[in-house]
Each structure stands twice: as structure tokens, then as C-alpha cells.
Amino acid sequence: MLADSEPFSLYIHIPYCISKCPYCDFNSHVVPVIPETNYTEALKNELDTYATKEYWNGRTLKSIFFGGGTPSTFNPKSISEILQKAESLFPFERDIEITLEANPGTVDSKNFSGYRACGVNRISIGAQSFQPHLLKFLGRVHSPEETRQALRIIRQAGFENFSLDLIYASPGQSLSDLKADLSEALSFHPPHLSAYNLTFEEGTPFYRKYRAGKIRPLPEEEEISMAEMIEETLAGECLERYEISNYARGEFQSRHNLNYWQGGEYLGIGAGAHSYKQIGDNDLLGHRWHNEENPGCYMEKIEHEGQAVNGEEKADSQKAAGEFMFLGLRMTRGISVAAFSRRFGTNPDEFYPQISDWVKGGLMEEKDGQLKLTPRGLMVANSIFVNFV
Numbered sequence: 001m002l003a004d005s006e007p008f009s010l011y012i013h014i015p016y017c018i019s020k021c022p023y024c025d026f027n028s029h030v031v032p033v034i035p036e037t038n039y040t041e042a043l044k045n046e047l048d049t050y051a052t053k054e055y056w057n058g059r060t061l062k063s064i065f066f067g068g069g070t071p072s073t074f075n076p077k078s079i080s081e082i083l084q085k086a087e088s089l090f091p092f093e094r095d096i097e098i099t100l101e102a103n104p105g106t107v108d109s110k111n112f113s114g115y116r117a118c119g120v121n122r123i124s125i126g127a128q129s130f131q132p133h134l135l136k137f138l139g140r141v142h143s144p145e146e147t148r149q150a151l152r153i154i155r156q157a158g159f160e161n162f163s164l165d166l167i168y169a170s171p172g173q174s175l176s177d178l179k180a181d182l183s184e185a186l187s188f189h190p191p192h193l194s195a196y197n198l199t200f201e202e203g204t205p206f207y208r209k210y211r212a213g214k215i216r217p218l219p220e221e222e223e224i225s226m227a228e229m230i231e232e233t234l235a236g237e238c239l240e241r242y243e244i245s246n247y248a249r250g251e252f253q254s255r256h257n258l259n260y261w262q263g264g265e266y267l268g269i270g271a272g273a274h275s276y277k278q279i280g281d282n283d284l285l286g287h288r289w290h291n292e293e294n295p296g297c298y299m300e301k302i303e304h305e306g307q308a309v310n311g312e313e314k315a316d317s318q319k320a321a322g323e324f325m326f327l328g329l330r331m332t333r334g335i336s337v338a339a340f341s342r343r344f345g346t347n348p349d350e351f352y353p354q355i356s357d358w359v360k361g362g363l364m365e366e367k368d369g370q371l372k373l374t375p376r377g378l379m380v381a382n383s384i385f386v387n388f389v
């Protein structure tokens with residue numbers, strides 16, 4: 001089947017937040033007044049533009065993800081208008097997954113019933129921690145009680161599918177802090193949970209403090225003990241690890257994120273959003289592009305040109321193979337050796353001779369045609385991934 005007749009995923013970026021967290025390197029902005037009406041119009045116009053392109057025209061959508069920033073700063077009316085526009089241009093699959101990211105301080109019961117009513121069927125909530133001292137360190141503006149209240153509202157609004165985000169390995173965090181976070185998170189029976197280790201990304205205030213020696217990351221052994229505690233605790237609650245940082249019960253794995261990791265096509269709209277398409281059946285190396293990051297410039301470009309592309313890249317086989325590996329190996333099921341060979345004309349271990357060393361060293365294994373990281377390999381995944389970029 002040609003890629004351009006298959007269902008695809010839609011990412012919608014809402015770039016506004018009520019405050020900027022010091023570890024955040026996402027395209028998020030704090031403004032005195034969020035220009036919700038104009039930004040919503042721009043998103044709808046951008047969808048119209050893509051619908052006129054032969055490659056996307058009339059194709060079916062399998063997942064939509066409102067990410068940010070903080071999409072829960074937008075009213076259900078705006079979210080509804082965007083979804084209606086999307087559905088009028090790209091038919092929805094019957095079981096489409098529609099996720100909206102929310103932050104606890106922005107959860108209000110009327111809005112969440114409104115999101116549910118207009119078709120959103122999954123919420124991803126940024127709890128991060130239930131310990132006041134860790135929320136303070138992370139610069140989060142919500143309290144643990146606001147998170148508890150948000151989780152109650154999400155349930156009451158009828159969301160059976162929701163995900164809770166935690167951050168671990170913050171300086172000053174102890175194993176008992178983490179234990180308490182996991183225990184409280186699990187008391188809400190989340191069908192999906194993401195646990196991200198804190199990283200110090202270039203350009204953030206945390207990075208500058210780290211470089212100046214004002215913040216010291218946790219020692220590696222402590223971080224590893226935390227990662228082990230997370231996996232053991234969540235496995236005991238039937239939350240299976242299916243990606244480096246993601247755990248789900250049964251069928252609640254994030255379909256939208258699986259599409260990214262499996263190299264599926266996606267259209268990204270909004271300020272700074274990234275898109276990916278396979279060009280055609282003779283060129284399977286992929287084509288990526290991204291939008292203007294500044295929300296004001298994004299809206300202006302959309303108004304005048306209907307789109308806001310600010311950079312693009314056609315991958316060569318080296319880059320495309322690297323992406324295939326580091327995205328696919330994030331999943332615990334790993335990559336299909338046959339799929340790699342079909343696409344790149346050779347086996348992964350011929351393309352990357354280091355693979356045999358990783359297998360011998362117990363970091364990777366091949367089983368039933370899948371090449372994957374072992375539990376030990378998942379612990380040092382980043383040091384393996386650098387070989388693919």
C-alpha cells in the first residue's frame with residue numbers, strides 16, 4: 001500500500017503557558033493575554049491549506065494530539081472548532097484517539113466536560129510530583145492538591161483514558177519521595193503513566209545553573225535505582241513498560257506516540273510544529289519540515305501565505321536509518337529486522353557493525369525477528385542512541 005493512502009496522525013501545537021518552567025525547552029510562551037481566537041483561526045486556516053495538497057487530501061486521521069505549551073488554557077469552544085474543521089477535511093477513523101495535554105492549575109470541571117463532549121477522549125496530565133518541595137524546585141505553579149482535584153475532575157468528566165506524567169531524578173529527590181509519588185499516582189489507577197528523568201537542556205535556566213555548578217544532578221547510581229523502582233512498582237500494577245519512559249495497561253498504549261516511534265506519517269500544525277511524510281513508494285527516506293516557532297510570526301505567515309514552514313529536510317539513507325533505529329529502539333518491542341532490511345537494503349547489523357558488540361555485551365538482543373534493547377540496554381539507551389545520529 002502506498003504511504004499516501006494510509007491513515008496519518010495530526011499534532012496541534014498550543015504554545016501558551018501560564019508560567020515558564022525552568023527546565024522546559026519546548027516552544028512555550030507566557031503572554032499577558034492569550035490570543036486564543038486568532039490562533040484558533042490560524043490553525044483552521046493551516047488545516048485548509050494542507051487539505052488542498054494532493055498528498056494529504058481526503059486521507060483518514062487515526063490520532064490527534066493537542067500538545068504544548070498548555071492546551072488546557074484553550075476553551076472547549078476553540079478545541080471543538082479545530083476538531084470540526086479537521087473532521088470536515090480528513091475523515092476520522094472510527095476509534096480515533098484524541099489527546100489533550102493539561103496542567104493541574106488549568107483544570108476546571110466545565111472545560112473538561114466540554115472537551116469530552118467535543119470528541120477529546122484522552123487527557124495527558126502533567127502532575128510531575130506530589131511532593132511540594134519537588135514541585136517548587138521544578139518551578140511548577142500547581143500544588144499537589146490541585147493535581148488530586150484535576151484527576152478527580154478528569155474522571156468525573158468521563159475520561160476513562162488518561163495519562164499521568166511524573167518527573168524523577170530531580171536534585172534533592174530521595175527514593176522515599178519517589179515511592180510516595182508512585183503510590184499517590186497509582187491510587188488514581190491511571191491506564192497510562194509516563195516517567196521522565198529530569199534532563200538539563202541547553203538554553204534553559206536549569207542548564208545555565210548546572211553549568212555554573214549551582215545545580216548538581218543526582219549521582220548516576222541513584223538515578224538507576226529510581227528507574228528500577230519505577231519499573232518494578234508499575235509492573236506490579238499491570239502497567240507494562242512499552243517505551244523507555246512510558247507504561248500502559250492493556251490497550252491503553254498511546255497510539256499517537258506509537259506512530260512517531262514506528263516511523264508513521266504525521267502532520268504538525270501550529271507554531272514550531274514538526275511534520276513528517278514519506279515522499280512516495282520509490283523514496284522511503286522521508287521528508288521532514290517544521291513551522292515558524294514564534295506564535296506571532298506563525299499567525300502572520302498563515303494569514304498571508306496559508307502556511308508557515310520555516311525549514312525542511314530530505315533525509316539521506318544514513319540519517320533515515322539512524323532515525324529508524326533510535327525511534328524504534330525506544331520501544332521495548334524494538335524494531336523489525338525485516339522492515340529495516342526492506343527499507344535500507346541490508347540487515348541492521350551490517351549497517352551498524354557495533355550491534356554485534358552490544359548483543360555480546362548484553363545490551364541488545366534479537367528475538368522473533370525483532371531487535372531490541374535489553375533491560376540493561378534501556379538503562380544506557382542514550383549512550384547507544386548517539387551512534388545513530
Ligand code: SF4
Pocket residue numbers: 016017019020021024025026028068069070103126
Ligand atoms: S507547563 Fe510544560 S510546556 Fe509549559 S513551561 Fe512548563 S514544562 Fe514547558
